[in-house]
Amino acid sequence: MRITLDQDRCCGAGTCVLTAPDVFDQDDDGIAVLLDAQPPAHLAAAVRDAAARCPAAAIRMEAE
Amino acid sequence: MSTAPRHVLVVGASIAGLTAAETLRREGYDGLLTLIGDEPHLPYDRPPLSKQILTGAWEPSRAALRSSDEYDRLGIDVLTARRATALDPGRRTVELDDGERIAYDGLVIATGVRPRRLPTGHGLDGVHVLRTLDDTLRLRDHLLRRPRITVVGAGFTGTEVAAGVRTLGLDTTLICPGPAPLAGRLGPVIGHLVGRLHADHGVRLRTGVGVTSLTGSDGHVTGLELTDGSHVDADAVVVAIGSTPATDWLRGSGLDVTDGVVCDAYCRAAPGIYAAGDVARWHDPRLGTPMRREHRTNAAEQAIAAARNLLGAREPYAPLPYFWTDQYGDRIQAYGICSPGTEPRIVHGSPAEGSFVALYGEDGHVTGALGWNSARQLRTYARQLIQEPVAAAR
Numbered sequence: 001m002r003i004t005l006d007q008d009r010c011c012g013a014g015t016c017v018l019t020a021p022d023v024f025d026q027d028d029d030g031i032a033v034l035l036d037a038q039p040p041a042h043l044a045a046a047v048r049d050a051a052a053r054c055p056a057a058a059i060r061m062e063a064e
Numbered sequence: 065m066s067t068a069p070r071h072v073l074v075v076g077a078s079i080a081g082l083t084a085a086e087t088l089r090r091e092g093y094d095g096l097l098t099l100i101g102d103e104p105h106l107p108y109d110r111p112p113l114s115k116q117i118l119t120g121a122w123e124p125s126r127a128a129l130r131s132s133d134e135y136d137r138l139g140i141d142v143l144t145a146r147r148a149t150a151l152d153p154g155r156r157t158v159e160l161d162d163g164e165r166i167a168y169d170g171l172v173i174a175t176g177v178r179p180r181r182l183p184t185g186h187g188l189d190g191v192h193v194l195r196t197l198d199d200t201l202r203l204r205d206h207l208l209r210r211p212r213i214t215v216v217g218a219g220f221t222g223t224e225v226a227a228g229v230r231t232l233g234l235d236t237t238l239i240c241p242g243p244a245p246l247a248g249r250l251g252p253v254i255g256h257l258v259g260r261l262h263a264d265h266g267v268r269l270r271t272g273v274g275v276t277s278l279t280g281s282d283g284h285v286t287g288l289e290l291t292d293g294s295h296v297d298a299d300a301v302v303v304a305i306g307s308t309p310a311t312d313w314l315r316g317s318g319l320d321v322t323d324g325v326v327c328d329a330y331c332r333a334a335p336g337i338y339a340a341g342d343v344a345r346w347h348d349p350r351l352g353t354p355m356r357r358e359h360r361t362n363a364a365e366q367a368i369a370a371a372r373n374l375l376g377a378r379e380p381y382a383p384l385p386y387f388w389t390d391q392y393g394d395r396i397q398a399y400g401i402c403s404p405g406t407e408p409r410i411v412h413g414s415p416a417e418g419s420f421v422a423l424y425g426e427d428g429h430v431t432g433a434l435g436w437n438s439a440r441q442l443r444t445y446a447r448q449l450i451q452e453p454v455a456a457a458r
Contacts (some may be wrong), residue, residue, distance in 0.1 A: 009112075011111070011388045011390075011395075011397075012388065012395065012397060012439040013361065013386050013388065013397070014439075014443055014446065015361070015386070017443075018447075018450070026439065026440070026443065028439075028440050029439055029440070030395075030397070030439020030440060030442075030443070031439075048090060049368075052083055052086060052087065052090070052364060052368060053361075053364055053365055053368070054364075055111075055359075055360045055361040055364065055386065055388075056109075056111070057079075057109050057129055
């Protein structure tokens with residue numbers, strides 16, 4: 001699983017940080033930051049959930 | 065549902081419909097899955113329409129949510145430019161505008177809302193509404209001719225459109241029937257700050273007035289007559305006075321469509337029929353009352369809940385509301401309930417600094433938190449609101 005985060009789209013809701021805190025963080029402006037672009041398999045469900053809930057459609061996932 | 069569905073039909077192909085379809089697959093549903101939308105485009109995201117797409121900062125294709133390959137990979141059959149015209153819950157069929165009847169055993173209704181229009185004047189060239197990508201591209205084309213523009217209505221769409229066109233340097237007037245922009249949503253205190261933001265950027269703000277009629281010449285709009293007897297010249301008018309649930313096609317279906325598709329706490333409207341997004345009026349267990357929300361966040365989260373419940377999860381949908389708006393580079397975000405009737409209390413920063421957090425609530429009980437250029441400080445309050453107890457589902 002490879003994750004891409006489009007910071008230009010990010011609206012700073014912080015949904016991803018609440019859903020998958022091991023993979024996402026936020027900077028001082030609230031913009032999401034990707035901590036791990038290739039997280040371990042056990043985090044896949046949380047990341048998929050974060051991507052689905054992101055109100056700015058800023059998170060994309062690609063299976064490898 | 066007693067047995068697992070074999071054909072789930074999702075009517076409405078915007079974010080709620082798409083998210084419902086993807087959630088079904090994510091949850092292991094492997095039957096037929098059809099997503100029907102009345103627009104000619106594959107699903108796209110709406111928030112950028114009144115922002116990046118309108119100003120031209122983004123190419124229209126950037127609003128697209130998935131490539132056609134991704135629908136193939138997920139086994140989602142997407143029908144575009146097809147409109148549902150009738151539902152028969154007894155026979156479990158949906159009829160489309162070309163007469164085709166599609167049988168389902170699970171249905172998600174996600175047809176969204178339609179923009180409300182003025183009683184007259186929409187036949188004139190230069191009069192716009194903004195809901196779809198095509199609406200936005202039509203308006204953007206018109207903006208290239210540098211019209212004097214008037215935006216009617218100062219809710220989220222109206223204020224974002226006014227900010228966008230003003231950023232392009234156009235002569236912009238914003239007609240606000242209430243005391244201040246967004247006051248109906250966030251109260252007069254925040255509303256006046258939004259009004260000042262627009263005025264500081266050179267928008268002519270007219271508060272406390274409505275539109276009596278549009279004037280035209282040779283079929284093109286020339287201006288607006290206002291309720292105070294004054295006249296505003298305009299070459300383009302954007303009408304952003306709210307919206308109504310797109311439920312016409314459900315008339316005669318037996319579903320209760322009083323201001324949206326009425327659902328229980330599980331987003332269920334009838335056996336096998338769920339609703340999500342702007343069109344859904346569900347029983348919100350957090351508030352203990354029927355609720356309909358027209359926010360992007362709600363569309364996705366409610367679609368996840370509806371899809372999971374369609375597959376038998378039985379989880380009440382009790383979201384913490386979130387919305388945001390971007391205007392002139394300022395970002396306003398809010399979590400929870402920011403009731404316009406209550407006075408918000410500023411707990412961090414100040415309007416003079418252009419950055420603050422305000423809390424809404426009554427009797428010392430915080431119900432909502434609004435941040436103005438304060439994402440980091442707002443996060444603490446958002447976490448507290450999420451931990452608020454949720455009342456038991458009906």
